[in-house]
Amino acid sequence: MRLIWILLPAVLCRAASLGPSPSDIDHLYPGIEALYIDIHSNPELAFQEKQTAAKLAARVKELGYEVTTGVGGTGVVALLKNGSGPIVMLRTELDALPVTEQTGLPFSSKIPGVMHACGHDLHMAAWAGTAQWMAAHRADWHGTLMLIGQPAEEAGSGASAMLKDGLFVRFPKPDFAIALHDDDTLPAGVIGYHAGFFRAAADFPTVTIFGRGGHGAMPQNTVDPIVIAASTILAWQTIVSRENDPQSPVVITVGAIHGGTKNNIIPDQVQLLLSVRTFDPLVRKRVLAAIARIAKGEAEAAGAPREPLIEPTTGMTGDAAVYNDPELTNRLAATLKKGMPPGNVVEMPAKMTSEDFSDYGRAGVKAALLHIGAVDPEKLAESRRTGVPVPAPHSPQWAPVRETTIKAAVQAETLALLNLLN
Ligand SMILES: [Zn+2]
Numbered sequence: 001m002r003l004i005w006i007l008l009p010a011v012l013c014r015a016a017s018l019g020p021s022p023s024d025i026d027h028l029y030p031g032i033e034a035l036y037i038d039i040h041s042n043p044e045l046a047f048q049e050k051q052t053a054a055k056l057a058a059r060v061k062e063l064g065y066e067v068t069t070g071v072g073g074t075g076v077v078a079l080l081k082n083g084s085g086p087i088v089m090l091r092t093e094l095d096a097l098p099v100t101e102q103t104g105l106p107f108s109s110k111i112p113g114v115m116h117a118c119g120h121d122l123h124m125a126a127w128a129g130t131a132q133w134m135a136a137h138r139a140d141w142h143g144t145l146m147l148i149g150q151p152a153e154e155a156g157s158g159a160s161a162m163l164k165d166g167l168f169v170r171f172p173k174p175d176f177a178i179a180l181h182d183d184d185t186l187p188a189g190v191i192g193y194h195a196g197f198f199r200a201a202a203d204f205p206t207v208t209i210f211g212r213g214g215h216g217a218m219p220q221n222t223v224d225p226i227v228i229a230a231s232t233i234l235a236w237q238t239i240v241s242r243e244n245d246p247q248s249p250v251v252i253t254v255g256a257i258h259g260g261t262k263n264n265i266i267p268d269q270v271q272l273l274l275s276v277r278t279f280d281p282l283v284r285k286r287v288l289a290a291i292a293r294i295a296k297g298e299a300e301a302a303g304a305p306r307e308p309l310i311e312p313t314t315g316m317t318g319d320a321a322v323y324n325d326p327e328l329t330n331r332l333a334a335t336l337k338k339g340m341p342p343g344n345v346v347e348m349p350a351k352m353t354s355e356d357f358s359d360y361g362r363a364g365v366k367a368a369l370l371h372i373g374a375v376d377p378e379k380l381a382e383s384r385r386t387g388v389p390v391p392a393p394h395s396p397q398w399a400p401v402r403e404t405t406i407k408a409a410v411q412a413e414t415l416a417l418l419n420l421l422n
């Protein structure tokens with residue numbers, strides 16, 4: 001009898017940390033699916049997410065959270081204080097992309113040229129479900145839950161806008177920050193984790209090459225910036241293949257070339273818009289320097305009348321690499337492996353895409369960004385067989401498998417929070 005009393009608290013504690021049951025999630029799902037469909041049909045671009053933010057704010061207010069809106073523009077901060085203990089932040093993004101939807105879904109975007117093509121709608125639905133379960137099970141955890149709805153992830157400037165507006169000053173600075181992002185390389189509902197550098201740093205330099213324009217039939221009287229641009233673009237690729245350690249991945253993409261007006265006119269200048277991805281801060285510095293060095297060298301070799309103009313970022317804000325705190329990431333992976341169905345938590349490779357979630361880690365918070373598969377397993381298997389990729393985030397056809405992914409996302413988020421808030 002005595003033994004029972006000794007063991008009972010331990011048993012209860014264990015039961016408490018198991019998170020939502022399948023029936024709990026079935027119970028809250030219709031409400032968050034309705035939110036998902038509503039937000040998917042009514043997407044809003046970066047820093048214009050007024051209606052989206054209002055929808056999230058209203059939901060969590062009703063659940064008893066202390067809600068502040070307009071943080072860093074359109075951001076939402078919702079706090080649920082539940083005794084003493086750690087402070088844990090869960091982020092969702094709010095913004096959609098300038099993409100014209102081609103999913104054919106009955107609840108496709110009603111806004112021409114705007115679409116939730118990155119799954120931020122799915123992240124919001126899961127965030128709302130997690131908020132609901134955590135509010136209804138306060139006996140299972142203690143500490144402060146800090147839910148944030150972040151604007152403008154796609155612009156690369158939403159996280160920094162919230163931080164500049166006092167996210168960690170006006171509100172408690174969290175001990176841990178976590179987020180979940182949907183993924184095209186994993187089956188629906190499968191969680192992917194990666195300790196250390198996970199998402200690449202992004203830089204968007206613009207390089208303007210100057211020549212001396214003239215008649216297309218008399219090149220001898222000109223310095224052709226199009227030819228200089230062509231040799232510069234090819235030479236840049238040798239940074240990746242010849243200057244860089246292959247163990248530290250680098251991507252240099254020239255996404256746009258602007259130059260010239262007509263077949264028979266050699267223009268005065270050509271503008272190149274680059275996207276540069278790296279992980280290691282030292283490599284990042286070296287690659288950006290090499291881009292400038294090669295551009296100047298090629299221009300000089302061609303006898304250009306002046307040095308190229310190199311603007312570090314134009315129009316787009318760069319992101320630092322996302323660094324997943326290894327201790328936190330491994331702790332979450334172990335917790336999720338215990339609580340999720342077998343095989344549903346896997347280590348995944350780092351990705352060259354970027355995320356401004358990196359800003360929270362750089363602000364001194366232990367942070368981890370996990371991914372969640374959102375693709376029909378059969379389609380994924382077929383794509384692996386044929387080598388034809390499935391649509392990915394930012395594609396006009398990106399349509400996550402809705403129910404499985406949202407439900408697994410709620411389960412993963414609550415399990416992670418319960419572990420960190422105990
Ligand atoms: Zn995106």
Ligand SMILES: [Zn+2]
Pocket residue numbers: 093118119120153181393
């Ligand atoms: Zn995204």
